[in-house]
Amino acid sequence: MGRKPVMSDAQAMFDSYATDPDVTRYLVFKPYEKLEDLQTWLNYIIREWDRKPGIMYLLFKRNHPGELVGSFSIGIDGCKAEVGYLVTRPLWGQGIMTEVLNYWVDWALAKPDIFRIGALCDVDNPASGRVMEKAGMTFEGTLKRTCMHPNVSSEPRDVHCYAKTR
């Protein structure tokens, strides 16, 4: 679900989530201020994609394939997968990420060599925790001082850990 980004996606990303402080609040990057900075990062992602295909998928509306909905990443490390995701602000609360995450949870756990799929979310980001619950993941606990979320603090944040295993 989703597709590999191309350089011409940079403008749509910049015009929607990449510059939005609501979307980026609990993410690992600050909102972009210059399109060129986003293009530099996107260029890196596209170069890495063949080696790590899950590094970033862009999500688009089914009926309007030109309309950006969000992004999703999945990293496979041996027997486990870790995901990251976002939805553009106007589309929050419509069940989009629940559908996307359910798809990838099923995809990962159907692979014979993957036994765990999970993610971490900031302790103050309950919408993300809820989406993971709705995708069948279980709350496993709180990891102290684990992730840098620069829009919230300059110090590492406590995060909630969720996963589904088989």
Ligand SMILES: CC(C)(COP(=O)(O)OP(=O)(O)OC[C@H]1O[C@@H](n2cnc3c(N)ncnc32)[C@H](O)[C@@H]1OP(=O)(O)O)[C@@H](O)C(=O)NCCC(=O)NCCS
């Ligand atoms: C987290 C995020 C991806 C959810 O995407 P979405 O498509 O809006 O999610 P869904 O509509 O599928 O489900 C959202 C659920 O969270 C719930 N929710 C929303 N805000 C909430 C809050 N403040 N507290 C508790 N639950 C909340 C919704 O009610 C819904 O659950 P419900 O169906 O039981 O009512 C979206 O809010 C987002 O992009 N946030 C910014 C980026 C981000 O934080 N990504 C995750 C980093 S770990």
